[in-house]
Amino acid sequence: MIVNDLKIIENKPLTNDIYKMTFEGDLKALPGQFVNVKINDSSLLLRRPISVFDCTEKSLSIIYRVVGAGTKELSTYKEGSTVSVLGPVGSGFPRVSKKKVLIVGGGIGVPPLYYLAKSLVSDNEITFVLGFRDKSQVILENELSKYGKVIVTTDDGSYGFHGNVIKAIEEYNIDFDVVYACGPSRMLEAIDKKYYGQKEGYISFEERMACGIGICYGCACRPRELKKGMLRVCKEGPVFELGVINYDKA
Ligand SMILES: Cc1cc2nc3c(=O)[nH]c(=O)nc-3n(C[C@H](O)[C@H](O)[C@H](O)COP(=O)(O)OP(=O)(O)OC[C@H]3O[C@@H](n4cnc5c(N)ncnc54)[C@H](O)[C@@H]3O)c2cc1C
Ligand code: FES
Numbered sequence: 165m166i167v168n169d170l171k172i173i174e175n176k177p178l179t180n181d182i183y184k185m186t187f188e189g190d191l192k193a194l195p196g197q198f199v200n201v202k203i204n205d206s207s208l209l210l211r212r213p214i215s216v217f218d219c220t221e222k223s224l225s226i227i228y229r230v231v232g233a234g235t236k237e238l239s240t241y242k243e244g245s246t247v248s249v250l251g252p253v254g255s256g257f258p259r260v261s262k263k264k265v266l267i268v269g270g271g272i273g274v275p276p277l278y279y280l281a282k283s284l285v286s287d288n289e290i291t292f293v294l295g296f297r298d299k300s301q302v303i304l305e306n307e308l309s310k311y312g313k314v315i316v317t318t319d320d321g322s323y324g325f326h327g328n329v330i331k332a333i334e335e336y337n338i339d340f341d342v343v344y345a346c347g348p349s350r351m352l353e354a355i356d357k358k359y360y361g362q363k364e365g366y367i368s369f370e371e372r373m374a375c376g377i378g379i380c381y382g383c384a385c386r387p388r389e390l391k392k393g394m395l396r397v398c399k400e401g402p403v404f405e406l407g408v409i410n411y412d413k414a
Contacts, residue, residue: 187224196402198402229271259284274303285312367406367409
């Protein structure tokens, strides 16, 4: 387990509540992995898990939404300051080649799909379907269009296709061999139910975390087949094959 004090070289808003932060360093992350970021405020003991948005030999970037005290504090950190980062950890997305790939993202689940697409584009054909609440929430449309066709959907119809991602996949009649998805649990559940047994597919699942490194079982979720035991999202996940997760709340 690697913990590094990393220099922040960028921390800028992308929308009114979404920020991009870049750390200096060669962290060798895989697409789909995440880092556990320590918040300097000592009253916030738990590290915050944030997915890898992009990674190069010189830097690693995350994109985060300000939702509570931890991410609010993160948004105040200045370029040049350091932060303790544990990871990268977790399972990455399995790589495929020579396939028609459908990448489906919802809201703040879209950022980790950028690094995935970057790793797949050389020998796969990619279509993205990205769902957002409304126009003000749309992120990364231009960045992802470098890697494939992008269809944006909004719940209220204020931008792109009016409706959810599943409706758009059907409406556009998208032909694909493999699906990758990251976003709200109900979106992942819908994709899992629709394509399990039909297509190869992988979803990146989220649970609230405590230790973030596989010790406490705070992030455990139920598998469809109980004989396989509880699954730790931070260790066996966050990426799982279709058909593995039981989405019913116990
Ligand atoms: C594997 C993984 C990857 C993640 N990647 C990203 C990412 O790339 N970008 C990003 O913005 N966020 C990501 N998250 C969510 C992020 O960790 C939380 O938003 C963050 O920890 C909230 O911290 P906070 O102190 O600001 O808010 P808190 O005060 O801890 O919580 C504020 C609100 O957010 C909810 N919340 C907090 N954590 C989660 C969670 N894990 N799942 C669902 N609801 C939660 C709480 O229930 C509460 O309503 C990821 C989470 C996991 C488990
Ligand atoms: S958060 Fe402790 S085991 Fe996953």
